[in-house]
Amino acid sequence: MEVDGEPIHIERAPVTDVRRLSWTGDAATDEPVTEPATLEIALGGAGGPAARAVTVWLPQGMIVDLLDLRADAPVIAAEPSHAPVWIHHGSSISHCVETPSPTGVWPVIAARTSDLSLINLGFGGQCMLDPFVADTIAATPADVITLKVGINIVGARSFDQRTFTPAVHGFLDRVRAGHPDTPIVLASSILWPGSEDTPGPSDVEFFDDGHVRCYAAGDAADVARGALTMTESRRQLAEVVRVRAASGERIAYLDGLSLYGADGLVPRARLG
Numbered sequence: 001m002e003v004d005g006e007p008i009h010i011e012r013a014p015v016t017d018v019r020r021l022s023w024t025g026d027a028a029t030d031e032p033v034t035e036p037a038t039l040e041i042a043l044g045g046a047g048g049p050a051a052r053a054v055t056v057w058l059p060q061g062m063i064v065d066l067l068d069l070r071a072d073a074p075v076i077a078a079e080p081s082h083a084p085v086w087i088h089h090g091s092s093i094s095h096c097v098e099t100p101s102p103t104g105v106w107p108v109i110a111a112r113t114s115d116l117s118l119i120n121l122g123f124g125g126q127c128m129l130d131p132f133v134a135d136t137i138a139a140t141p142a143d144v145i146t147l148k149v150g151i152n153i154v155g156a157r158s159f160d161q162r163t164f165t166p167a168v169h170g171f172l173d174r175v176r177a178g179h180p181d182t183p184i185v186l187a188s189s190i191l192w193p194g195s196e197d198t199p200g201p202s203d204v205e206f207f208d209d210g211h212v213r214c215y216a217a218g219d220a221a222d223v224a225r226g227a228l229t230m231t232e233s234r235r236q237l238a239e240v241v242r243v244r245a246a247s248g249e250r251i252a253y254l255d256g257l258s259l260y261g262a263d264g265l266v267p268r269a270r271l272g
Contacts, residue, residue, distance in 0.1 A: 001041055002055040002103075010101065011039050013059045036067055053078055060105060060120075061097040086116040087137055090148035093190065094122025116144075127152045129159075129171045138178025145175065145182055148256070150189035150233040155202035157218065160226045165236045172244065172251075184251045186241050188234040190260035199227035 001008060018031040043052070058064045069075065088094060088107050096105035103109075111118035119140065121133065127149060137145060149168065153159050159167055168186075175184070195202065195216035203217035223229060234255060241253035 001057070003043060003052050005053070005055075007103070008043065011041060013037075013039075013062065013064065015062065036065075051076075057102040060095065060099070060102045081117045083115055083117040084143035085119065085141060086111055086114075086144050086146070087119045087121065087140060087142040088146045088148075089121040089123075089127065089133060089137065090146075090187075091122065091127040091152045091189075092124035093151070094120065094127075094148060095124040096122065097124050125152055125156075128156070129153070129167045131171070131174060134171045134174035137175050140178075142179060142182055144185070145179060146185045146187060147171075148187040148189065149237060150230060150256070151192055151195075154189075154192075154195055154228050154230050154233055155200045155216070157200035157227070160228050161232060161236075162226055164228055164233060165240060168237065168240050169244075172240070176249075181250060184249075185254050186237055186251060187254040187259075188237045188256040189230055190256040191262060192230055196230045197223070199223060199229055 001010075014037040016034045016037055019028050020031075021028050043054070058066075094105075094107055096107075099105045105120070105122075107118055107120045107122065110116075119142070121137070123133075129149065153164065172184070172186075194214065198216040198220050199218035199222050200216055201218060202214055205213045205215065207213070218227060223232075234257070238253050238255070241251050244251050
């Protein structure tokens with residue numbers, strides 16, 4: 001929680017229900033539901049007779065059903081933000097599910113640094129160029145759109161060299177149906193050593209010390225038969241942007257390796 005922009009309280013959200021989905025998403029099982037949890041938060045020294053702007057940040061790692069909100073003082077909705085709206089869609093690198101606080105995820109930090117109002121559509125493991133995501137972006141007002149594509153698709157082997165480029169074009173076409181002139185930045189993935197030149201599917205190895213290694217378990221020989229790698233995905237994304245920009249579209253390409261490559265995190269200057 002923040003009061004007038006200053007963090008004053010952190011409360012760990014309890015888990016009251018667990019839903020397990022099948023890999024294809026067409027089946028689900030629910031574990032027994034417990035009673036709804038109640039969180040009591042005191043503003044402490046932040047209180048007083050003057051109206052205060054209170055912001056409650058919900059956890060980014062779970063679904064939250066807000067059933068009720070009560071206070072011992074009048075509560076009114078804040079004025080809507082007039083900051084430019086930034087829609088971002090990406091993978092777990094954008095979802096940041098393991099970040100301890102929802103204000104610590106990099107899209108939130110970047111939005112605050114740039115005075116933007118963020119809509120973060122980061123889906124861990126599920127940035128797959130799904131048409132309904134493109135339609136959602138198309139139907140949502142935005143001043144700038146960024147899309148970080150590649151790592152989930154290569155890891156799941158959901159597209160190959162032949163189908164990846166037209167799928168990206170199709171996704172962008174659906175977004176453009178609602179945003180014909182909105183600037184779009186199409187970014188490729190940051191470095192993933194296990195799959196730069198080896199195709200998926202990805203696999204996970206667990207070690208006795210608790211260390212976990214995620215790696216590409218595909219056969220490098222499949223590349224010659226059309227399997228997609230991270231290196232090839234970057235080349236195709238750059239070409240998609242080149243073709244569309246040449247026709248006058250407001251679109252730019254950002255190489256993920258320029259953000260995090262073989263030398264680690266690359267500092268970048270803020271652009272005004």
